[in-house]
Amino acid sequence: MKHIGIIGAGLSGLATAKAFLEQGYHVTLIEKAKAIGGVWEKSRSYLNVATQTTRDEYAFSDFPMPSHYPLWPSGEQVQRYLEDYATHFNIISRIRFQATVTQLQFNNGEWRMEVQDVSGNTEIMHFHFVAICTGTFHKPHVPAFKGLESFTGKVLHSSAVNDPALLENKSVAVIGFAKSATDIATLAADRSSECHLLYRKAQWKVPRYFGNVLNMRYLLFSRFSEAFFNCPRKTLFQKILHTAGRPMVWAQWRGLELLLKSQFKLKACGMVPQHKIEDQISCSLGVAPDGFYQKVQEGLIKAQQTEVSYFEGNKLYLQNGKVLTPDLVVCGTGFTQSLPFLEKQYADKIIDSNGTYRLFRNILHPQVPQLGFVGYNSSLFTTLTSEVAANWLVRYVQGELELPAPEAIEQDMEYMANWRQRSRPVSAEFSGTCVAPFNFMHLDQLMRDMGLRTTATRWAPYEFFKPINPKDYRILLQTTVKREYPQPAVYRTAEIVQ
Numbered sequence: 400m401k402h403i404g405i406i407g408a409g410l411s412g413l414a415t416a417k418a419f420l421e422q423g424y425h426v427t428l429i430e431k432a433k434a435i436g437g438v439w440e441k442s443r444s445y446l447n448v449a450t451q452t453t454r455d456e457y458a459f460s461d462f463p464m465p466s467h468y469p470l471w472p473s474g475e476q477v478q479r480y481l482e483d484y485a486t487h488f489n490i491i492s493r494i495r496f497q498a499t500v501t502q503l504q505f506n507n508g509e510w511r512m513e514v515q516d517v518s519g520n521t522e523i524m525h526f527h528f529v530a531i532c533t534g535t536f537h538k539p540h541v542p543a544f545k546g547l548e549s550f551t552g553k554v555l556h557s558s559a560v561n562d563p564a565l566l567e568n569k570s571v572a573v574i575g576f577a578k579s580a581t582d583i584a585t586l587a588a589d590r591s592s593e594c595h596l597l598y599r600k601a602q603w604k605v606p607r608y609f610g611n612v613l614n615m616r617y618l619l620f621s622r623f624s625e626a627f628f629n630c631p632r633k634t635l636f637q638k639i640l641h642t643a644g645r646p647m648v649w650a651q652w653r654g655l656e657l658l659l660k661s662q663f664k665l666k667a668c669g670m671v672p673q674h675k676i677e678d679q680i681s682c683s684l685g686v687a688p689d690g691f692y693q694k695v696q697e698g699l700i701k702a703q704q705t706e707v708s709y710f711e712g713n714k715l716y717l718q719n720g721k722v723l724t725p726d727l728v729v730c731g732t733g734f735t736q737s738l739p740f741l742e743k744q745y746a747d748k749i750i751d752s753n754g755t756y757r758l759f760r761n762i763l764h765p766q767v768p769q770l771g772f773v774g775y776n777s778s779l780f781t782t783l784t785s786e787v788a789a790n791w792l793v794r795y796v797q798g799e800l801e802l803p804a805p806e807a808i809e810q811d812m813e814y815m816a817n818w819r820q821r822s823r824p825v826s827a828e829f830s831g832t833c834v835a836p837f838n839f840m841h842l843d844q845l846m847r848d849m850g851l852r853t854t855a856t857r858w859a860p861y862e863f864f865k866p867i868n869p870k871d872y873r874i875l876l877q878t879t880v881k882r883e884y885p886q887p888a889v890y891r892t893a894e895i896v897q
Contacts, residue, residue, distance in 0.1 A: 401424055401425065401527040401528060401796070402424075402425045402426075402427070402525070402526050402527050403424045403426045403427070403526060403528050403529070403796075404427055404510065404512055404524065404526035404530070405419075405426060405427070405428040405429070405529075405532055406428075406429050406503075406530070406531050406532060406740075407428070407429075407430065407437065407531070407532035407533040408428045408429075408430035408432075408435040408436075408485075408494050408496075408532075409435070409436060409437020409438060409439070409440075409481075409532065409533075409534055409774065410436075410437060410439070410481060410781065410785060411437070411532040411773045411774025411788075412428055412430070412437070412530075412532035412773070412774075413435060413481060413485050414459065414785045414786040414789045415532055415773045415785075415789040415792065416488075416490045416493060417484075417789070418789040418790050419530075419789075419793055419796075420488065420489070420490070420493070422797070424796075426493050427524065427526075428490070428495065429494075429495050429498050429499075430494055430495065430496050430497075431499045432497070433497055434478075434482075435481055435482060435485055435491075435494065436477075436481050436482075437534060437536065438534075438558075439474050439477045440478065441478065441561070443536075443558050444474040444561060445557050445558055445559070445560040445561055445579060445583060446560055446562075446563060446583070446586055447473070447474075447582065447586055448473070448474035448579075448582065449471050449472065449473050449474065450471050450472050451578065451686050451779070452620070452779060452780055453470045453471060453614075453616060454468045454469070454471070454472050455616075455868070455869075456620060456779075456780040456866070456868075456869065457477070457780060457781075457782055458480075458782055459484065459782050459783070459786050459869060460783065460786060460870060460872040460873040460876060462483075462484050462487065462488075463870065464476075464480050465480070468480075495514070497517045498514045498515070498516050498522075500512055500513070500514055500740045501513045501515050501521070501740055502740055502742075503529065503740045503741050503742060504742045505742060505768060505769070505770075508527075508769075509525050509526060509527055509769070510527075510528075510529045510769065510770070511523060511524075511525055512524045512525070512526060513740075527769065528769045528770070528771070529769065529771075530770075530771050530772070530789075530792060531738070531741075531770070531771070531772050531773075531775075532772070532773045532785075533736075533774070534736075534774035534775065534777070535682070535734065535736060535774070535775070535777045535829040535832050535833070537734055537735065537737065538735045538737065539557075539558050539559070539734055540556070540730075540732050540733050540734055541554065541556050541732065542707075542730065542732055544707050544709065544710055545708070545709035545710065546709040546710040547710050549710060549712060550710040550711075550712070550715075550728075551712055551713045552713060552726050552727060552728060553726065553728070554728045554730065555727065555728070555730070556729075556732070557573075557579035557580060557729055557730060557731040557732075560583055563590065565727060566586065566587045566591050567590050567591070568590075568591065569591050569592060569725075569726040569727050570592055570593050570595075570723075570724065570726045570727070571584075571593070571595070571725060571726070571729065572594075572597060572715060572723055572727070572728045572729070573587065573594070573595065573596050573728075573729045574598075574707065574728065574730050575597075575598060575731030575732050575733075576596075576598040576599070576600070576601065576685075576731075577602070577685055577731055577732075577733060578683075578686070578731075580596070580598070580731025581596070581604070581687070581688055581691050582688050583729050583731060584596045584691070584694075584700050585690055585694060585700070587700075588694045588699040589699075593701065594699065594701065595700075595702075595703065595723055596695075596700050596701070596702040596703070597705055597706070597717065598702070598703075598704055599704070599705075599706055600672070600674075600704065601665075601670040601671065601673075601704065602672055602683075603679050603684075604659075604684075604685045604686065604687040604691075605659070605684065605685070605686055605687065606659075606662060606686070606687055607686060609662070610658060610662065611662070615686070616866040616867075617866055619680075619779065620780070620838075620866040620867045621864055621865060622839050622862065622863045622864070623863050623864050625836060625837060625838065625840070627640070627651055627652070627677070628680070628836050628837065629641055629677075629822065629823075630837050630840055631814070631815065631818045631822070631837075632840070652675060652677045655676060656675075656676050663692040665692070668695045668696055668702070669702070669704075670692070670702070678823075678825060680825075680835070680836050681825050681826065681833050681835050682777045682778065682779070682828065682829055682833035682835045683825075683828050683829075683833075684779070684835070703719065703721070705717045705718050705719040705721070706718045715728065735830075736754075736756070736775075736829065736830040736832065737750075738750065745767045745770070748764055748766050748767055749764050749767060751816075755816065755819075755827065755830055755831035756772075756831050757812050757816060757831075758772055759802075759808045760788075760791070760841075760844060760845060760848070761775050761788070761832060761834060761841070762775070762776065762788055762791060762795075763792075763795065765805045765808045765809060766805075771792045771795065771796075773785050773788045773792060774788075775832040776788050776832065776841060777829055777832055777833045777834065777835070778833070778835045779835045779838055780838065780869070782869065783842070783867070783869045783872065784834065784838065784841060784842060786869075786872070786876075787846065787872060790876050791845045794849050799849075799850075800848050800849065801848070801850070802848065819831060838867070851875050851876070854871070855868075855871035855872075855874065855875065
């Protein structure tokens with residue numbers, strides 16, 4: 400029986416634990432927070448946070464979200480769903496909470512993990528295989544603004560805005576244009592004495608219902624919609640579409656932009672993006688909060704396209720020459736990904752000089768032994784891509800995958816790195832760990848590696864046009880052959896450092 404160490408008990412860590420437990424492995428999860436959930440854990444969730452995709456897409460294949468949940472569940476509901484998932488699959492007892500991995504070294508064919516608890520006590524654990532599941536929302540990023548240390552107000556990352564009192568009757572300045580920034584600005588507009596939104600450039604946002612009629616899933620979450628992106632490896636249909644059919648591709652995107660300009664009244668808001676929508680769509684694609692653009696038009700959200708120059712005393716100086724005196728500054732400036740605990744010789748192979756992760760299938764590096772990643776293939780429906788990656792990783796550990804030779808894997812990684820840099824710069828977001836908008840392409844690669852079918856039915860037109868349905872993968876993934884691992888008489892799990 401092999402002992403599997405999993406770092407992180409967010410949705411990716413839970414899916415990985417479930418996949419390994421089902422195959423009879425001994426599993427231990429290390430989680431630094433008090434509870435499971437990762438970015439959905441209460442202490443890391445901002446007020447009124449909700450999913451970007453519907454409850455039907457944002458679910459594991461064999462554990463649907465409750466039907467009484469709203470179509471776009473709240474963060475609290477997602478957290479409860481993950482707790483139910485962990486309880487149902489007997490994962491909770493395998494988790495070490497409030498434990499931080501401080502060092503991970505490979506010695507004598509196994510990983511030596513140094514773990515520190517909240518009291519400062521250190522424990523050494525040994526694992527045959529380690530899965531890193533800390534994901535794309537690892538560390539909140541607050542830019543090092545000039546003069547920030549002199550600011551007399553409060554500065555918070557968006558993930559820390561979890562108390563309504565922080566906004567009540569305050570002058571609030573929100574920095575950014577991503578989901579969390581516009582969500583909090585929309586909320587602050589109704590609670591604060593004044594709300595400013597400061598952004599470098601306007602980004603495209605999509606509605607939950609296009610034209611107030613068509614659910615976004617039908618335009619964004621199908622193989623057909625994915626085909627309109629210029630992907631790295633094209634099918635015959637995509638080759639034709641992006642050569643002879645190029646005018647149709649152009650018309651499709653420009654039509655979508657016109658629809659969004661009209662529905663959100665972007666010109667009246669002064670928020671018409673200057674870039675093409677197809678060049679932006681990735682994991683950072685934001686769903687517009689209800690009422691956001693209307694509040695911008697009404698002046699309840701005072702939006703300015705500018706950047707922060709510096710802080711001084713109680714003032715915030717902007718590059719456009721204006722000066723604000725906010726009580727609270729909220730940085731909706733994203734997260735950073737890092738592996739501070741991993742042995743340097745391996746971390747340097749995985750993360751290049753630009754901070755981009757170099758992983759085959761976004762899961763492993765051929766020169767790093769007995770180590771894998773789940774959740775570093777973030778997508779528009781990350782629950783499913785993480786679940787499929789977890790199953791892929793189990794088969795890898797079992798030696799059941801038919802992968803290319805190491806040289807071919809290195810060539811594939813190099814090809815993808817060059818393609819991202821040359822053809823799709825937006826893929827540098829999340830340190831290169833986002834597979835969107837090529838969600839189906841990624842899933843199909845993983846399924847083929849496992850020798851499994853890529854679609855639930857053989858009716859190609861239906862599969863091509865229908866939106867993603869995680870339930871389809873429940874049956875596809877159940878073809879796993881379970882193996883029995885004998886319980887050893889003596890099992891070395893940990894040693895206490897005095």
